[in-house]
Amino acid sequence: MENLYIAATPSSPEVNFDFAQHHLSVRGESYPENAAAFYGDIIKSLRDYLALCTDTSISMDIALAYFNSSSTKMLFNIFEALNDAQRAGNKITVNWYHDEEDDTMLEFGQELSDDFTDITFINHAV
Amino acid sequence: MTTMQMSPLPPMSFRAVVQQPSALDLCVETPWVTADDLNERVLEVFSKHRDLTSLPVTEDDRPIGLISRSIFLSQMSKAYHKELYGRKSCIAFMDKDPLVVDAGMDIESLTFKAVEFGEKALADGFIITREGKLAGVGHGLQLMRIVADIQAARNRQVTHSIEYASVIQRSMLRTSSEALQNVLPDSDLVWEPRDIVGGDFYHFASQKGGWFGAVADCTGHGVPGAFMTLIASSSLGQAIEQLGADNPSQLLGQVNRGIKQMLGQINDQDATPGSDDGMDAAFFWFNTAERTLLFAGAKSILFVLHPGEEGVEMIDGDRKGVGYVDSDMDFNWTNRLVQLRAGSLVFVTTDGLIDQIGGPKAIAFGKRRIREVLLANRHQPSCTINQIMLDTFGEWQGQQQRRDDLTFFCFRVQES
Helix, strand or coil: CCCEEECCECCECEEEEECCCCEEEEEEEECCCCHHHHHHHHHHHHHHHHHHCCCCEEEEEEEEEEECHHHHHHHHHHHHHHHHHHHCCCEEEEEEEECCCCHHHHHHHHHHHHHCCCCEEEEEEC | CCECCCCCCCCCCCCCCCCCCEHHHHCECCECEECCCEHHHHHHHHHHCCCCCEEEEEECCEEEEEEEHHHHHHHHCCCCHHHHHCCCEHHHHCECCCCEEECCCEHHHHHHHHHHHCHHHHHCCEEEEECCEEEEEECHHHHHHHHHHHHHHHHHHHHHHHHHHHHHHHHHHHHHHHHHHHHCCCEEEEEECCECECCEEEEEEEECCEEEEEEEEECCCHHHHHHHHHHHHHHHHHHHHHHCCCCHHHHHHHHHHHHHHHCCCCCCCCCCCCCCCEEEEEEEEEECCCCEEEEEEECCEEEEECCCCCCCEEEECECCCEECCCCCCCCCCCCEEEECCCCCEEEEECHHHHCCEECCCCEECHHHHHHHHHHHCCCCCHHHHHHHHHHHHHHHHCCCCCCCCEEEEEEECCCC
16 A cells, blocks of 8 residues: 655644554644645545554554644544554554643643553653 | 737726736737848847837737847847848747737636746746737736735735624624623633634623623634634524523533534434534533532633632543534533632633643643643732733744634632
């Protein structure tokens, strides 16, 4: 499957899905005017990729400084897809990066790890 | 050599005809030469018309090329060139493939075409024809000017439209802030949409035995956010009429159903609905006699400071948004009862305050800084506290862009 790379803009994150290496990353800020349009294809190709994976170790790095509420919904959809893949027998590790002083991002990461218990969730304060 | 005449304007009509700007608006009358003319003739024309940047060449009135002044003069100034080429046909130094457009071509297509064509269309200009015959030339600078004018006019139109929408949105909020001032003298509300209109709204209503307050943040900002506030706010208004205002949990449930129904957010197997929008909100009912606050929150938080106590109490709502496809039709938000006293301070905000990026490390403002501002200024009137919060927020934001709409509300329980 072809890798997916989208360069960052001021209001949308860099998306780098290296499907060949089973290494996915999202970083930057996320407040596009139309979050559903921005994330629609990203989530679709993620799901297509995950459907092909069996017994695979997949890592997802997330380093976001800001995202708005509609992007939050989209992040949940990404996590749902990852959680489903874990249940289907893959091993998903999420690396959640945030600034050591950024309690807001720390808390959001904790909420996600509470909600998606099947995924291995590693918090990184940097 | 002759000078082109533009066709006369149609006779005056009482009805103003507004036409989309086209290449015709850029068309400048120009001298021209024919393929039979010689280079010495071209030199003459360029000497006579000092401002002429390029000269069209025609055959039977149809353009066949464009002679650029700078290219032509630099060629002719070379040694012996005047002698060698002066008596030869002017097509020698002519660009045989200039940009040629019809006078009726709209400005947007023309702009794309000129950019695609490259630098020479902008530097040397382009030929404008009518029914295939030379009508004149257009210049890059004029094209830029007209594009800038069109852009400015469009922006102005959109801005005026949104500014008027803002009049409507503010009117909707005004009755609430008036109701608030009547029942709560020591209270203050900040509502700052990021883009003229916004997705945050508030609602206050005074009823027998107390008052109801809502601070809500709909998904999106700008125009789509403002649409959502109208839907959510009218749904809330209807819910209060039906159910009264003293049960925030019930009201959140009713607004949830209202939004889902209005936007057709029913999780269907075969069809994905278009809208997955909703809101975060704090709904609360203050019982004046008991001094209790009944709070139901959808992804929102209440900050409470009691007189004589050191810390800030933070009361979390449920982590479930109102509306959205994945919220159940009958989800039940929890009512939390908070006992307040005379002098207790309550602060509630949308995430525009908490999540704003700023400071030396470009990270979120966060709840900690909110608590610090509240603690340091707890004895001030609500309006001073809010002003200091806004100033602190502004300093934090610094050169960063505003990320979201901003709404926060502060009140102090009165001595009776």
